[in-house]
Amino acid sequence: MATKPSIPKGTRDFAPVEMARRNYIFDTIKSVFRLYGFQQIETPAMENLSTLMGKYGDEGDKLLFKILNSGDYLLHANPTALENRDSIKLMHDISEKGLRYDLTVPFARFVVMNKENLVLPFKRFQIQPVWRADRPQKGRYREFYQCDVDVVGSESLLNEVELIQIVDEVYRRLNINVVIKLNNRKILSGIAEVIGAADKIVDITVAIDKLDKIGLDNVNAELAEKGVDAQAIEKLQPIISLKGTNKEKLATIKEVLASSEIGVKGVEECSTILNLAEQLGVATEIEIDLTLARGLNYYTGAIFEVKAKDVEIGSITGGGRYDNLTGVFGVSGLSGVGISFGADRIYDVLNQLNLYPEELLQSTQLVFTTFGENEFAYALQCLKKVRAAGIPAEIYPECVKIKKQMAYANGKGTPYVAIIGETEVAEQKVMLKDMVSGEQTLVSIDELIAKIKK
Amino acid sequence: MATKPSIPKGTRDFAPVEMARRNYIFDTIKSVFRLYGFQQIETPAMENLSTLMGKYGDEGDKLLFKILNSGDYLLHANPTALENRDSIKLMHDISEKGLRYDLTVPFARFVVMNKENLVLPFKRFQIQPVWRADRPQKGRYREFYQCDVDVVGSESLLNEVELIQIVDEVYRRLNINVVIKLNNRKILSGIAEVIGAADKIVDITVAIDKLDKIGLDNVNAELAEKGVDAQAIEKLQPIISLKGTNKEKLATIKEVLASSEIGVKGVEECSTILNLAEQLGVATEIEIDLTLARGLNYYTGAIFEVKAKDVEIGSITGGGRYDNLTGVFGVSGLSGVGISFGADRIYDVLNQLNLYPEELLQSTQLVFTTFGENEFAYALQCLKKVRAAGIPAEIYPECVKIKKQMAYANGKGTPYVAIIGETEVAEQKVMLKDMVSGEQTLVSIDELIAKIKK
Numbered sequence: 001m002a003t004k005p006s007i008p009k010g011t012r013d014f015a016p017v018e019m020a021r022r023n024y025i026f027d028t029i030k031s032v033f034r035l036y037g038f039q040q041i042e043t044p045a046m047e048n049l050s051t052l053m054g055k056y057g058d059e060g061d062k063l064l065f066k067i068l069n070s071g072d073y074l075l076h077a078n079p080t081a082l083e084n085r086d087s088i089k090l091m092h093d094i095s096e097k098g099l100r101y102d103l104t105v106p107f108a109r110f111v112v113m114n115k116e117n118l119v120l121p122f123k124r125f126q127i128q129p130v131w132r133a134d135r136p137q138k139g140r141y142r143e144f145y146q147c148d149v150d151v152v153g154s155e156s157l158l159n160e161v162e163l164i165q166i167v168d169e170v171y172r173r174l175n176i177n178v179v180i181k182l183n184n185r186k187i188l189s190g191i192a193e194v195i196g197a198a199d200k201i202v203d204i205t206v207a208i209d210k211l212d213k214i215g216l217d218n219v220n221a222e223l224a225e226k227g228v229d230a231q232a233i234e235k236l237q238p239i240i241s242l243k244g245t246n247k248e249k250l251a252t253i254k255e256v257l258a259s260s261e262i263g264v265k266g267v268e269e270c271s272t273i274l275n276l277a278e279q280l281g282v283a284t285e286i287e288i289d290l291t292l293a294r295g296l297n298y299y300t301g302a303i304f305e306v307k308a309k310d311v312e313i314g315s316i317t318g319g320g321r322y323d324n325l326t327g328v329f330g331v332s333g334l335s336g337v338g339i340s341f342g343a344d345r346i347y348d349v350l351n352q353l354n355l356y357p358e359e360l361l362q363s364t365q366l367v368f369t370t371f372g373e374n375e376f377a378y379a380l381q382c383l384k385k386v387r388a389a390g391i392p393a394e395i396y397p398e399c400v401k402i403k404k405q406m407a408y409a410n411g412k413g414t415p416y417v418a419i420i421g422e423t424e425v426a427e428q429k430v431m432l433k434d435m436v437s438g439e440q441t442l443v444s445i446d447e448l449i450a451k452i453k454k
Numbered sequence: 455m456a457t458k459p460s461i462p463k464g465t466r467d468f469a470p471v472e473m474a475r476r477n478y479i480f481d482t483i484k485s486v487f488r489l490y491g492f493q494q495i496e497t498p499a500m501e502n503l504s505t506l507m508g509k510y511g512d513e514g515d516k517l518l519f520k521i522l523n524s525g526d527y528l529l530h531a532n533p534t535a536l537e538n539r540d541s542i543k544l545m546h547d548i549s550e551k552g553l554r555y556d557l558t559v560p561f562a563r564f565v566v567m568n569k570e571n572l573v574l575p576f577k578r579f580q581i582q583p584v585w586r587a588d589r590p591q592k593g594r595y596r597e598f599y600q601c602d603v604d605v606v607g608s609e610s611l612l613n614e615v616e617l618i619q620i621v622d623e624v625y626r627r628l629n630i631n632v633v634i635k636l637n638n639r640k641i642l643s644g645i646a647e648v649i650g651a652a653d654k655i656v657d658i659t660v661a662i663d664k665l666d667k668i669g670l671d672n673v674n675a676e677l678a679e680k681g682v683d684a685q686a687i688e689k690l691q692p693i694i695s696l697k698g699t700n701k702e703k704l705a706t707i708k709e710v711l712a713s714s715e716i717g718v719k720g721v722e723e724c725s726t727i728l729n730l731a732e733q734l735g736v737a738t739e740i741e742i743d744l745t746l747a748r749g750l751n752y753y754t755g756a757i758f759e760v761k762a763k764d765v766e767i768g769s770i771t772g773g774g775r776y777d778n779l780t781g782v783f784g785v786s787g788l789s790g791v792g793i794s795f796g797a798d799r800i801y802d803v804l805n806q807l808n809l810y811p812e813e814l815l816q817s818t819q820l821v822f823t824t825f826g827e828n829e830f831a832y833a834l835q836c837l838k839k840v841r842a843a844g845i846p847a848e849i850y851p852e853c854v855k856i857k858k859q860m861a862y863a864n865g866k867g868t869p870y871v872a873i874i875g876e877t878e879v880a881e882q883k884v885m886l887k888d889m890v891s892g893e894q895t896l897v898s899i900d901e902l903i904a905k906i907k908k
Contacts, residue, residue: 005502005504005563006502006567007505007563007567008551014497020493023494035846035847036846037821041469041473042468042473043468044466045465045499045585046465047462048460062524065500065524067520068548070519074540075541083536087525087527087528087529096462097462109459112459113467117469120862133524142500143498143500151851154852156851158851279835280835280838329458329459367491377733380612380734381733381734387489392491393489394490395612397616
């Protein structure tokens with residue numbers, strides 16, 4: 001007997017309702033990306049492991065899904081690895097490919113392979129699933145979509161501002177209230193420099209990042225514990241407990257970092273970005289936030305994070321400036337900046353706030369129901385005209401009881417049902433039922449089309 | 455030194471030009487699916503191997519991409535399998551998941567798992583990549599997209615006709631001349647029955663399928679070789695060399711199969727489908743073709759195949775009626791019918807015939823170019839207005855030489871460039887250059903928007 005089938009843990013099926021909602025998110029994001037001149041690319045689900053390994057740290061290497069080589073994969077496997085059941089060693093012999101872990105590394109690989117054909121600056125977006133062998137938990141999946149948008153080959157800060165405009169426009173269209181948090185890696189470097197602890201930059205940012213959770217005293221204690229001396233901690237105080245408007249914050253930071261060239265440059269970059277965003281009418285609140293330290297080993301300039309204001313959830317968009325995207329593949333000197341929209345978290349936010357447009361699920365506008373063969377044949381001709389007018393419509397494909405046909409229409413959530421009986425055929429009309437108001441009107445096909453199109 | 459990266463053989467990157475073309479195909483197909491009331495679903499890239507194995511024959515089992523279990527996958531591996539380097543046996547211990555091989559088995563699995571929530575008939579479409587460890591060759595990839603559309607839970611032949619209407623509409627919109635080939639598994643069963651060789655049905659259809667390639671005499675010889683007796687071969691002659699209109703063909707077949715109940719039923723189904731298609735104004739040529747024997751072990755009624763008339767290429771769409779989609783997962787009695795559009799072959803056909811709409815690549819409508827900082831600031835405000843009007847537009851993000859900016863606009867294939875110098879700023883206007891005609895006009899932003907929107 002066949003056993004009840006299941007799907008791998010951490011993966012999901014998307015039924016029509018969920019697909020309609022997801023498409024709404026993807027379509028909104030895509031149309032804004034296109035409005036700003038970004039072009040879509042796609043890369044294969046499978047990449048060579050030589051492309052993927054070593055790019056995400058040791059933990060990432062473990063979380064990559066590896067694909068077993070085809071054919072007799074054990075033929076040339078290392079005998080010692082087999083004998084010792086050495087899973088890691090054997091892996092190199094039996095697997096050459098892995099599933100995409102993010103969209104950044106494949107993009108870097110794409111840029112290097114297609115460098116000759118790209119007009120710089122290259123503005124690309126990419127919306128595809130990625131796979132991670134993470135322990136599945138609420139809101140964390142083993143297969144999920146990323147929506148990345150990046151500009152490479154331009155150091156202009158206008159690119160940062162356009163990404164902010166994109167965030168502003170996407171969330172305006174989705175009706176989600178957000179705040180954009182902005183930091184700059186150069187400011188963090190400046191801090192480390194000024195307190196004379198350049199090697200402590202990671203410790204410092206990790207500690208600052210905990211401010212909200214553990215409070216100032218504990219942050220200071222942690223800094224001391226990590227070997228930051230008392231004088232440096234003292235110097236850091238205005239920065240750790242930074243307050244006021246963005247302008248006030250930047251002024252404070254500039255004062256503390258006055259002796260650091262890179263620190264001052266970071267402050268200036270933030271100012272330029274904020275001023276330009278203001279001039280261009282960005283409505284979303286932007287907040288300088290030094291506790292933002294994501295992707296620290298990776299970003300070299302601006303760092304962004306977007307939080308939803310009305311829902312308790314992690315960041316729903318994030319990114320930053322990186323100066324050497326493709327260096328790992330042998331092409332250096334390409335600066336870029338990009339952000340990634342987290343479709344699954346945006347989906348959760350829209351669900352929690354119930355922000356989907358009502359008509360999303362009304363894929364079919366009209367279902368024809370019929371009382372017999374003669375009516376069925378007439379209805380088919382009507383249906384043809386309705387579809388030719390561009391209206392998604394259906395007919396229940398068999399002459400079953402009208403109740404069953406109506407149940408079908410209800411299940412599909414159609415706003416209109418056309419009921420065809422003897423009278424309608426005789427008069428060459430249609431009884432149109434509005435499924436919300438319950439109102440029924442006898443109309444011609446042309447009237448029906450006009451009514452639904454309106 | 456980093457080595458030049460590559461992608462796995464049989465896989466492809468899609469650059470912006472290819473993506474625009476592929477999206478054109480997918481969007482066209484999707485909009486027709488929706489017009490006919492089909493709803494989209496998606497299933498995970500990874501399925502449990504227990505779901506996939508045994509569904510595609512022994513060859514299919516080999517061509518499945520298997521995913522190595524995470525963690526210490528060798529810990530509980532079978533010692534004998536390890537010792538004997540038994541790749542097949544070991545596979546069961548070290549891999550539980552595989553990549554989707556088609557969209558049909560995942561759809562069947564989806565229907566079984568979601569049966570309670572589905573309103574029947576369930577009309578779904580699904581457009582996702584599938585993966586096969588086939589030997590890559592021209593036109594055959596290891597990762598490719600399928601576009602499947604199926605109705606389950608209805609035996610009405612109207613479903614077959616609606617699939618024909620969908621084919622008709624999709625290829626009309628894509629401007630590809632096609633012929634729809636139609637067969638019926640019941641006719642094939644009838645043939646086997648009438649000649650008293652029910653066990654020879656596969657041999658017979660394989661032989662008939664070769665008619666075009668090897669000619670009538672060789673087909674007859676092959677049938678004899680396979681053990682079909684001379685009397686049966688004699689009886690088959692009118693069917694093997696079937697000629698005339700569809701009506702004539704069906705009349706001939708009906709005569710030969712008069713004694714077979716199932717055979718006659720097959721002929722009647724074909725007639726019904728053809729008549730209904732004609733009544734509903736299907737413009738595409740439909741041709742009864744008994745050499746059509748695809749998916750023979752699977753289909754139980756109508757069998758479809760669509761061929762492009764102006765390009766030498768295999769079938770670009772195909773499908774049929776199946777009576778037991780979900781039986782393998784323990785749910786029987788669900789009849790369905792579906793077809794699959796081969797996006798990659800359609801892409802090849804459109805490329806060969808150069809049938810893409812010209813404006814496809816003009817994702818960005820307008821690029822602003824500027825002569826200096828002051829002009830740049832003015833251009834940013836203009837750009838904001840143009841985007842607010844819904845026109846995809848860009849600005850070259852740095853004040854570099856105008857030649858470089860124009861090269862960028864050319865590379866993007868934009869139809870218009872806005873050139874901003876001192877005069878334009880002073881007059882609060884824009885010099886709009888039509889990149890096709892070369893014509894330049896000094897216009898206000900409102901005039902520019904009106905012109906591009908037209």
